[in-house]
Amino acid sequence: MGTAGGIAQGAASPAPAETGDMDRTEAARSVLRAMRVVFRAIQAHSRWVERRCGISAAQLWALWEVAGRPGLRVSELAAAMAVHRSTASNLVERLERRGLVRRERRGPDHRAVQVRPTEAGLELLERAPRPAQGALMHALGRLPPERLAALARELEALTAALPAADRAAGGAPLEPQD
Numbered sequence: 001m002g003t004a005g006g007i008a009q010g011a012a013s014p015a016p017a018e019t020g021d022m023d024r025t026e027a028a029r030s031v032l033r034a035m036r037v038v039f040r041a042i043q044a045h046s047r048w049v050e051r052r053c054g055i056s057a058a059q060l061w062a063l064w065e066v067a068g069r070p071g072l073r074v075s076e077l078a079a080a081m082a083v084h085r086s087t088a089s090n091l092v093e094r095l096e097r098r099g100l101v102r103r104e105r106r107g108p109d110h111r112a113v114q115v116r117p118t119e120a121g122l123e124l125l126e127r128a129p130r131p132a133q134g135a136l137m138h139a140l141g142r143l144p145p146e147r148l149a150a151l152a153r154e155l156e157a158l159t160a161a162l163p164a165a166d167r168a169a170g171g172a173p174l175e176p177q178d
Contacts, residue, residue, distance in 0.1 A: 038136065067122060
């Protein structure tokens with residue numbers, strides 16, 4: 001009897017698969033479920049931050065970085081948050097519009113813009129939920145170094161296996177900016 005799409009013709013259930021294939025499929029499903037948990041936790045944290053603070057979780061993280069290093073340049077903020085420079089610039093712009101940070105040109109090079117928190121920004125941080133840098137970054141920071149390095153290698157392999165992976169997406173937060 002022939003098969004059509006892996007199902008024996010006339011049979012009610014799939015043809016038996018090799019045990020290794022089933023283990024691999026179940027392992028893939030387990031990873032997929034875990035990734036869904038991670039993404040939903042990030043979404044829930046972001047909604048919680050926005051309800052409590054009126055700004056996004058990414059904006060809170062940016063404000064926290066600026067308050068921790070007043071005079072930070074946008075390129076330094078981008079590096080600290082592992083985002084693209086334009087993303088960091090957009091975060092600063094939104095924070096500035098809300099009166100939470102200000103940009104200044106100080107020092108010998110007046111082209112370099114430094115970002116400083118305002119009094120309102122510091123007050124918001126006082127009442128903001130923790131961790132200010134986000135639940136995912138906090139969780140990653142709690143992993144032992146060898147597990148974090150192994151996770152980085154495995155995720156790199158996963159992204160390399162994706163046929164249409166947008167490598168630039170790694171420079172943007174997981175949440176909308178507005």
